[in-house]
Amino acid sequence: MDPKELDLIGHIEELRTAVIRILVWLAVGTAIAWSVRSQLMSWLEYPAIEGARRGGLEDFSFHIFEPAGGILLMMQIALLGGTVLMFGFIVWELWRFVRHALSARERRYVYIVLPVSVLLFASGVSFCYIVTPAAFGFLIRFNVELGVEAQFILSSYLRFFMRLLLMFGLAFQTPLVLWFLAHLELVSSARLWATWRWAIVIIMLIAAIVTPTPDPFNMMLLAGPMMVLYFLSLGLVEMVERARSKRRRSEVSVMASPLQSPAALQAARTEAETDQHPDLEAEHVRLERLYAETGGMLPVEPQDDAGETGGEQP
Incomplete structure (x- = not known):
């Protein structure tokens, strides 16, 4: 099988x-x-x-x-x-x-x-x-x-x-739901603060539909805690955003660290080579000066001994 x-x-x-x-x-x-x-x-x-x-x-x-x-x-x-x-x-x-x-x-x-x-x-x-x-x-x-x-x-x-x-x-699950959505980056504290008036209207409508009786007293028994939970949820979303921002800043700082930079690694490698061979540093200075004098065109020095290149090419 x-x-x-x-x-x-x-x-x-x-x-x-x-x-x-x-x-x-x-x-x-x-x-x-x-x-x-x-x-x-x-x-x-x-x-x-x-x-x-x-x-x-x-x-x-x-x-x-x-x-x-x-x-x-x-x-x-x-x-x-x-x-x-x-x-x-x-x-x-x-x-x-x-x-x-x-x-x-x-x-x-x-x-x-x-x-x-x-x-x-x-x-x-x-x-x-x-x-x-x-x-x-x-x-x-x-x-x-x-x-x-x-x-x-x-x-x-x-x-x-x-x-x-x-x-x-179920209404008391509101903080957990918004916390989960904030982790998925589907909601933000700025958006929730900008739409808090609409949120209150929606909460009142839900309370009016769910509450079996039409009187405002029973409706507020459910709507009141939901409003409080909504604003508590805003605080949770802001905490999630601050933690995410801090984590991303730390990741960026690690990536931008001099120990991790490719340019820094190349500079460290060149410095190590010149320390081992002091004559290389003088050669680098000479080439940089020649490069500046010729306007960026380094002259090609003729080779005297053709044998060094493996002989004449046919």
């Missing part, structure tokens, strides 16, 4: 092994999440319950309108919780599969980028979990002032809340 086909079969086997391992980790994580489903559900319900309390509703509960709605919902939550719980192991299995195709420099970047990305995503999720009760309190208080009874469907609330968690986690 062709060696390329053998190599392809080997990669397919490695991929198959990685997929099986990932499925096993997902199964283990889902089982663990299912065993603590009550605590997990309480954690997810807390922002709405706390928001209802702040909005003046002490007697607040969720509703399910389908017979199998509860168990189907808990299965989805257990699967999602298992994925989050085993996320590190899943990433490790993927890394074991792709690391051999990366260079040492690319692997070094992964070691830096991946932990920072996870930390930023967790920060976004935590921030969302902290500020969401205030958002729910505002919405419920507004409904109470209208004289409308607030009744939440559990599945709708969870979709809404999980969507917010995901969007906040």
Whole structure:
């Protein structure tokens, strides 16, 4: 069999092994999440319950309108919780599969980028979990002032809340994305500073689209941190540019160093030769003077002995 086909079969086997391992980790994580489903559900319900309390509703509960709605919902939550719980192991299995195709420099970047990305995503999720009760309190208080009874469907609330968690986690990746683009020289701090007004407009539009409710309060909960992260990203881009400029200046200085200059090497070689043969220095001076007197045309001295050139040519 062709060696390329053998190599392809080997990669397919490695991929198959990685997929099986990932499925096993997902199964283990889902089982663990299912065993603590009550605590997990309480954690997810807390922002709405706390928001209802702040909005003046002490007697607040969720509703399910389908017979199998509860168990189907808990299965989805257990699967999602298992994925989050085993996320590190899943990433490790993927890394074991792709690391051999990366260079040492690319692997070094992964070691830096991946932990920072996870930390930023967790920060976004935590921030969302902290500020969401205030958002729910505002919405419920507004409904109470209208004289409308607030009744939440559990599945709708969870979709809404999980969507917010995901969007906040992704929004907090902004510094990392701009840092990566700056390394590729696709963005510059000058361009980002010149277009910061447009960036704010785009951030507001994204927040308005992503936020499920049309009120400006919830929109600013997402837009505000994104604006702060944008300007923090400008600082990161400037740091990347300064490091790149410093590295390039050092490279230029090394290339322009007298020890590396070809002209300097030739001069050093000539100086060494004249030191070994002092009569060469006098000969060089004589030739330079003769060159200046003849206007750049050195005379050709006739040869007296034809035998020195190998005899007369026929």
